[in-house]
């Protein structure tokens with residue numbers, strides 16, 4: 001699936017469980033590839049659940065899942081690449097308004113070769129099955145970044161919701177203690193127009209992810225430990241944060257997955273129909289929807 005070549009070019013390589021490339025992968029990853037193939041088949045959802053992938057981390061209401069994503073050698077190679085980039089004098093932006101340390105995958109040049117195929121070939125079928133009501137079937141862009149926690153840098157992350165319809169968070173390493181993720185309830189009240197597809201979110205006007213002061217929805221948080229190479233899937237509106245790092249360094253790849261079909265109607269950050277300005281790349285995941293074409297000839 002994903003291979004790191006010496007020389008540190010990282011890319012996504014499609015595998016189908018029967019191709020030559022999959023011979024090099026550890027067994028667990030091969031069976032995972034097969035499972036993902038099954039998950040992408042809408043006729044087979046029950047079979048997939050019987051096979052136990054991905055593992056639900058919570059009861060039905062939180063809908064948080066764990067899923068294997070990268071092999072340990074790939075995580076190691078990616079970490080090395082991230083550190084080279086960090087040490088370089090290349091221009092660097094912050095991953096988001098909450099994290100001060102980390103890397104934007106776009107700036108590293110890994111958005112197109114790694115994250116887009118990961119979204120299109122791996123996450124899309126899985127998310128369509130797990131979150132059909134939250135944009136899962138319509139994911140069409142992302143913002144991907146690595147967050148880094150270390151002593152003297154960021155150590156924890158306050159409770160927030162993401163600027164995403166759905167989120168993948170993969171632990172890359174290194175060795176560390178603490179830093180577990182915690183999840184509360186869904187950030188939701190009624191949407192202003194009641195026209196939103198999927199979950200509705202709290203009515204606030206904030207352009208970026210919002211830190212919250214100990215909301216009641218966090219009374220009984222679900223704690224999720226990191227497992228290197230494994231990803232946690234959750235809805236963007238699921239309140240969450242990261243506990244303080246104890247020792248070591250923690251690096252996680254976070255992919256905010258976006259579905260323009262959902263957010264064009266109701267921005268998940270401000271709960272309004274968004275006012276759009278043109279941007280480069282994926283921007284914030286919105287698209288301009290052209291009015292439907294009318295065939296004038298057909299009217300005459």
Ligand SMILES: O=C(O)CCC(=O)C(=O)O
Nearest residue numbers: 147157162169242252254
């Ligand atoms: O620290 C983490 O792994 C969580 C990061 C996160 O929730 C985010 O960046 O949206």
Ligand SMILES: [Fe+2]
Nearest residue numbers: 160161162240
């Ligand atoms: Fe987050």
